[in-house]
Amino acid sequence: MSRPLLAAVVLLVAGASAGLAQDASGPKPVPGAPATLANDLRPTFVAQEPSDLMASKMIGQSIVNGANETIGSVADIVLGPDLAVKSYVVGVGGFLGLGTKYVSVAREALQVSRVDDKTLKAVINTDKDQLRAAPEYVYLGQQPAKTDASKTEAQKSDVPAATGTTTTQPAQQ
Numbered sequence: 001m002s003r004p005l006l007a008a009v010v011l012l013v014a015g016a017s018a019g020l021a022q023d024a025s026g027p028k029p030v031p032g033a034p035a036t037l038a039n040d041l042r043p044t045f046v047a048q049e050p051s052d053l054m055a056s057k058m059i060g061q062s063i064v065n066g067a068n069e070t071i072g073s074v075a076d077i078v079l080g081p082d083l084a085v086k087s088y089v090v091g092v093g094g095f096l097g098l099g100t101k102y103v104s105v106a107r108e109a110l111q112v113s114r115v116d117d118k119t120l121k122a123v124i125n126t127d128k129d130q131l132r133a134a135p136e137y138v139y140l141g142q143q144p145a146k147t148d149a150s151k152t153e154a155q156k157s158d159v160p161a162a163t164g165t166t167t168t169q170p171a172q173q
Contacts, residue, residue, distance in 0.1 A: 053112060053120065053167075063090060063110065063122045071128045075102055090124075092131040103134040 059101075061074045076089035087104045094100030111123045 001019070050117075051114075053114075057120055058088075058122075061112075061120055061122050065123070065127055066125060069127075070128070071124070073130055074122065075100075078104060081162055089137050090131060092128060101132060102137045103131055104137040105131075105134075 055077055058077060062070050063072045063074065065071050072090040072092040073089040074088050077085055078087045078089060080086040085107045087106055088110050089102050089104050090110075091100045091102055105124065109124055109126075112121075113121050115121050122163050
């Protein structure tokens with residue numbers, strides 16, 4: 001055998017035996033303990049009760065009236081500062097989301113019940129015409145900017161008249 005090959009075999013056998021010896025005599029790993037929080041920081045976990053309603057199941061829920069006619073659907077849920085349901089935004093009319101009018105109905109006006117484990121029923125004591133006649137619900141980001149009445153009048157007086165003449169205001173002191 002050649003010398004380099006013999007040296008490689010000796011090193012390989014020595015390394016393997018040293019590795020086996022270390023596994024048998026070295027310290028054994030300690031299993032990790034789960035991370036914990038102090039009792040005052042521990043979160044409270046809650047399981048869903050059969051009477052609980054999920055918001056994700058409410059959005060898109062059809063709403064029927066006493067005559068079992070579908071008159072709209074839940075488009076959104078408005079929560080108050082205490083995170084309790086304040087009202088339901090109901091989409092009425094339209095086709096495939098086009099031309100739908102959104103109105104907000106009080107939480108008490110919509111009676112939600114569970115038909116079975118998977119099905120909810122939402123009933124309201126009104127009809128489509130009454131919902132269509134209700135004021136439209138406007139989300140905060142979609143509201144037109146409020147203007148001060150005095151600013152509006154001042155801006156109108158600075159605008160040139162339709163005849164091409166301009167009005168002048170006395171200098172304010």
